[in-house]
Amino acid sequence: MRTRNETQAPGLGSVRNMSVSVVVCVSFILVGAPGLCRAWIGSDNTGLAFQAENQLTQDSHASLQLSPPPAPTQPNITDLSVCLWLKVLHFRETSSYVFSYATTDKDNNELNLGIKSELILMAIGGKYLYGTMVSEKFVPDSWYHICFVVNSTKETGTFFVNGEMLNELQLTARNILLNGTLVLGQESDKVGGGYVAEQSFSGIVTDFNLYSRSLSEEEVWEMAKCEVGGQEAGLEGDLVSWTSTDWILTGPVTQHDLTPQYCSQDRHRFVVFTQQRNREDNEEFCQSLKSNLGVPHNDEENTQLYEAVVPFKDQCQPHNHASAIFLLGAVNKPTEGKWFDYEGKMLNYTNFDTDQPLKSTRCVGFLTPPAQGKWTDISCKQSIKFCAACHQRGHPIVLRMRGLCEQDVISSYFRIEQQHGKVASLRGFTKYYISSDDNATWTLFNMWTDEVIANTLVHHVDLPLGRRQWRVANNFALCGQSEGEMHTLSLSACHEETEFACGDGTCIQLPQRCNMRVDCPDNTDETGCDKLILPEEYLKDLPPPALTPGPLALSLVTSLQGISEVDIVNMKLTVDFQTIITWFDQRLTFQNLKQFSDLNYLRTDSVWTPMVDFVNADFPETYTTNAILKVLRESNPEPDDITRPQHDEVFQGSKNPLQRRQKVSAPFSCKMDLRNFPFDSQQCHLHLRLSSANQEFLVWQNLSVEYLGEVLLTEYQVGVVTGEVRQAEGYSQVTVTINFQRRYSYYFTSAYLPIVMLMFISYASLYCPRDNMDLRVMMALTTLLVLFALYQQISDTLPRTSYVKAIDIWCFFAITFIFSQVVLHVAIDVRLPCLRRLRSAPSSSKVKILDTKRRSGSVLVAARVLYALVLLVFCVTYWGILLS
Known part of the structure; x- marks a missing residue:
């Protein structure tokens, strides 16, 4: 100084x-x-x-x-x-x-x-x-x-x-x-x-x-x-x-009158608490006050603390310990033979009555008066309970009271003060004062107006920490409430921006609030975790107003999980998909939202949600899962409202959107053009209409469509999937378009190739001996019957249409191709019996028989050339038109 x-x-x-x-x-x-x-x-x-x-x-x-x-x-x-x-x-x-x-x-x-x-x-x-x-x-x-x-x-x-x-x-x-x-x-x-x-x-x-x-x-x-x-x-x-x-x-x-202390910012402050606790509970209590278990570091502090303890010697004397009255925040480490303070630092100052051997797991305390501040080692057993002091270096211990309905934040802060021989009290930073005369009733007093605001009855506690019910003592003195009404106030040392005060006044980190893990000793961090703050005037049957003039815009993400069936007979497309609808409802307020949105669930019947109509779906066969509604955290919380007894992070609905997810499996009607079957390409549509209100109030916006399923289906290959917002009958509608390309390899191997083989077998009959009528006719006729059966089988798997399909033309040509060969063989065979009878005729007729055989052979030769040309011309024409 x-x-x-x-x-x-x-x-x-x-x-x-x-x-x-x-x-x-x-x-x-x-x-x-x-x-x-x-x-x-x-x-x-x-x-x-x-x-x-x-x-x-x-x-x-x-x-x-x-x-x-x-x-x-x-x-x-x-x-x-x-x-x-x-x-x-x-x-x-x-x-x-x-x-x-x-x-x-x-x-x-x-x-x-x-x-x-x-x-x-x-x-x-x-x-x-x-x-x-x-x-x-x-x-x-x-x-x-x-x-x-x-x-x-x-x-x-x-x-x-x-x-x-x-x-x-x-x-x-x-x-x-x-x-x-x-x-x-x-x-x-x-x-x-x-x-x-x-x-x-x-x-x-x-x-x-x-x-x-x-x-x-x-x-x-x-x-x-x-x-x-x-x-x-x-x-x-x-x-x-x-x-x-x-x-x-x-x-x-x-x-x-001043002392040299005002020049030292590192002076120690002790607050004596008269509630008896074991060492562990005393440490936790001081930690809840953002302080440490008190221990002197020099003679001056030792005298100061001892003199503060003496008035409470009767209250602090444990019934199961006669030599010590007060616990100090020091503990020994037997392996080192030294005493350490609450921070684990070795104490350079001790004041033991005699040189005592250090025992394992021993604590230290003040000897019973008149020992004049002498120390003694005591047991750290949980069954032995002592009074203790909490120690703060520099500034006093500061607490904060929530729920006072004060606009000025500084009015919610209190510092612990203690007059000699009296229990600790709380002096507000501005106008409030909290004290207890009988260690049971705590009174909230307004020093500026000189009136009692409220009081609470708490038995045998050092401070009214945590959330408690206070009875209002004067009309309109506390949050506009009447005398006798109960009001919740919360008192703790928790940091105003980063910590949550449990019901008993202990502190946890704010992100631990409502995280589906119990962190508070009294479980209060997982109570009252409803994410929705619903205003009294909220009407959930009405769509929310838009953030900007005009209709409310809803974002849609359609995720196609897969295509279960492409039914070309009934012309239906069964699709498994998920709709993700996102919108803002500025009428709502949320609390305790997490970055991981799966912790932000809401009940779907608690707020307005959009209704989506699947226009071209077959509804008796439509299956939907229960919709999942949650809130997406996209903004920082609003400034803390100290008028609320609990520190809950509050978020505005205008900055944090709602999201509704639902899975659907439904058959959609699809108009298929099968003229080029099985080399056809199809285009099917899914119509999703906002049916909650017309487009004057609701519109689709920010559309996203994605296909996540298998690209190669049994008969089709999925192509480009697109989405488009349209207007339909005064409502906003999304049309999802799915493009398909048929995989024709199956039909090529099971229809086209067998038919080609049958035509070649029939054509081979033209090379059989002229006089073997049964073989030629049976070959052509059998292939015709097999072809007809194959065509019937193919036709049964196709829808009936008013137009001719590509595969119909191919089958019809093959049938005609083979049938004409049967007719040819029959016509040739009609003349051969006549030739057999002529063999027995006089030799004068043999010249005529030879001429007839030559003519029959020339007919078969001509037929071979003609059928080959016809088949070649047809194939070139058919595949040229089809593939173009």
Whole structure:
């Protein structure tokens, strides 16, 4: 702690202001307010406490009248620095102004410093600059060293917190007149007045100094670390010096005696809790408060903790242990023979009564009075329960209460405080206070209005942690509820952005909420996990309005899983497919959505869902699975609503779409053109119509069609699959088109090739001996019968059509081809019997018989050539036309 020479001369203007201060004080006394105004001069070890009891008043301030210095000093300044130590006790809902400086009623923002939990604001010559806290926020009951340095050469204004630069901002050089009123604890709207209670400061100020120059970073750092000081070091303010300036105190402003602790940001804080627990439960309790099981690290801390424990010795004495009354957060490791603290670090300080041998699995605690803070080793058994203290380094333990219906987030924060000999209480960052007189009933109190807000009955607990029912004590004092009504409030130390508070006040990571795994000790992380927040005015029979003017657009993904059957006889196509419909319903709100959408299911009957009509499907044979409805998380959650008792991530329906999935197996009618059968290509359509409302309200958009099944079917090969949005009878309709190419290899091997073989067999009959009538006729006739049977078999598998198919032409030609050969053989055979009878005739007739045989042979030769030509011409013509 640095020291100052208290005999130094006052800063410029201080002596001249003494008479002014006296006159001001006398004026207060004359108007009947003696005691409200008094003169005061600071010192190294004193500070001024403003509104320590959180009175919320405009009458609490310390003022100082500055006067221009004598020549040759300039009556105004451009470079300046202001530094001070402060401890906030309570924030205001707007800004807490630590000091203000006004030269005229118009120029009342010449030099103002205000703070919020997350930023500092500084007014210089009417212009406000803002320094945002990045790594941490301001916490009440913690000391901070703040400096603001104006450099006119660089034209910058720089914020420093605890010696470190917060940010440096551009600031045009301005002249600040030295003829105004400087006020601590209030924001001036005019010279020496115009105060607003809601902008006042509740806290402690010390070491306030105002300089007419720009301090260097090194000087600021040295002051913040209390390494140097004193006016002889040049670090006392030349315009305002804390140790030599006389202030006029008005209203609830008291002198606060300081200790060197305010220069140390690493001091230890202990809070004693009188509920007896075993070591493991004590550790978990402190961890739920974001603190650790308390253990002293030096004599000072040991004395401080022991004196805080002594008033509770009767409550904390366990019934099954006589020598110790209080558990400390230290444990030994027998293999090393040393004691370690809660962080696993070896303790450099112990205070055992005697040198005791270390035993395995031993803990440590305070000996029963009057041992005066001596330690003893104790058993860590679960059956032995002790009181314990939770320990926090630097800042106090901070809790947060949800459900207060306060618009200002800072009003939901509390810090744990403990007065000597009393149980811990909770002091709000702004206006609330929670305390218990009988360790059973906890009361929520409004310090600003001086009224009880609510109370809750909780037996034998150190703090009313977790979600609890509070009874409203005054009409409309809590969320507009009437007196006697129950209201849920949740108190925990959980991080506001990343953690969820279980029902008992323990904390888990927010993504663990509603993840189908129990993480809270009381299972409350998996209760109330309904994803839907349905407004009372919601009408699920009406389609939602569009996000933009016009009809609501629904996206459709049609995934064809496969084609079960292509029925060419009945001209039907049986398709297995899945429809995925996505749309936004801005009327809805969701909560606790996960990136893995399978955890975001909704009941299909809980909200509006679109109806899809399969226009050309055979409905008696249509099969559908139960539709699956879920929400897709596509946005970040909305800002946390602290008025809700539970921290549930909330998502807007306008940013996160609904998705409906359903599998369908249905036969669709398909108009097939079989003229080129079996070398035909087919095109079938699936018509999906939005039947919930006409296209003035609903339209298909962002269509996607994909085929995931086998490409090679039994008879067909699946080609291109496309989709198109159309209008049909005033409704929006999607037409999915499937192209097929028949696989003709089956028909080629089972129909065309056998028929060709039969024609060749029949044709071979033309090469049989002329006089072997039975062989020639039977060959042709048999092939004709086999061909007819084959044709009949093929025809039975084809639909009856009014047109001739390609395979019909082929079969008809083959039948005609073979039938004509049968007729030819019969005609030739009619003449051969006559030739046989002529063989027995006189030799004079043999010349005629030979002529007849020659003519029959020439007929067969001609037939062979003719049939070959006919077959060749037909094949060329048939396949040429068919394949083209």
